[in-house]
Amino acid sequence: MPKVSVIVPCYNLGQYLPDALNSVRTQTFQDWECLIVDNGSTDKSRLVMTNFCASDQRFIPVVLHENQGVAAARNKGLELAEGEYILFLDADDMIGSDYMADAVSALDADPTLTVVYGKGVRFGAETTWDLPPFSMDTMLARNCLYISCFFRKADAVSFDPEFKPGFEDWDFWLSLLESVREPKVLQLQSEYFYYRTRRNSRNRGVTDEALVDIRRRLWEKHKSLYSRYFCDPLKTVEYARLESSFRKASKWSLAWKLRLLYRKLFP
Numbered sequence: 001m002p003k004v005s006v007i008v009p010c011y012n013l014g015q016y017l018p019d020a021l022n023s024v025r026t027q028t029f030q031d032w033e034c035l036i037v038d039n040g041s042t043d044k045s046r047l048v049m050t051n052f053c054a055s056d057q058r059f060i061p062v063v064l065h066e067n068q069g070v071a072a073a074r075n076k077g078l079e080l081a082e083g084e085y086i087l088f089l090d091a092d093d094m095i096g097s098d099y100m101a102d103a104v105s106a107l108d109a110d111p112t113l114t115v116v117y118g119k120g121v122r123f124g125a126e127t128t129w130d131l132p133p134f135s136m137d138t139m140l141a142r143n144c145l146y147i148s149c150f151f152r153k154a155d156a157v158s159f160d161p162e163f164k165p166g167f168e169d170w171d172f173w174l175s176l177l178e179s180v181r182e183p184k185v186l187q188l189q190s191e192y193f194y195y196r197t198r199r200n201s202r203n204r205g206v207t208d209e210a211l212v213d214i215r216r217r218l219w220e221k222h223k224s225l226y227s228r229y230f231c232d233p234l235k236t237v238e239y240a241r242l243e244s245s246f247r248k249a250s251k252w253s254l255a256w257k258l259r260l261l262y263r264k265l266f267p
Helices: 017-025 045-055 070-080 099-109 136-141 168-179 208-221 223-229 237-265
Strands: 004-010 032-039 059-064 085-088 115-124 150-152 185-197
Touching (some): 017 032, 032 045, 059 070, 136 223
Parallel strands (some): 004 032, 004 085
Antiparallel strands (some): 085 150
């Protein structure tokens, strides 16, 4: 059984797929399998997949005969993965050669770690990336974990195919963190993830209205996680002041009633 399972979903990204797969093949850590999930591609993706699988048996072909969406493709790869640790890698992205070795070392050394990831770099249509360091407060407000983070197969959850407009990775990480009693995330201090930006990528087309709907759905789906890390509204300073004013008001009300009663009894 391999130590690491890399899952690469691909739909019509044959021109970039060799870069992604070569970045897996050149890892300094070599105990891995790589499941290439072709999601009904109509370009040369299937040919690229076939060639890599023929040259190295650690590349494993998985064929979906029609495009079922990236969530379904990742779920299929996760279902077939045999590794102790999981890494998703999109077909147009790449990873640094020591990423696997350093992530495996960290996960092996600390069984309490939930997620391990490195610093990320954008290239292509856009190069700036405002990706803040992980904290649970930040994660609940905006996604600060990219898709290519390492986690344990034992902690795996499924992707929700209902997140059609995008951001299904945000929902996935929230689900995984929610499923662990005390989640712990480690960021390695080297640049290990290379995120290709394309002008026609899915998330670039998400409207403000769709983003509002996504946030609402995340809030409704992960209320228990939000309640664990956001302030209890009954324990805020504002509520304490309000409660105090109510107590004072009730005392004055009671005192006024007693005064009226005294006047009636002793005119």
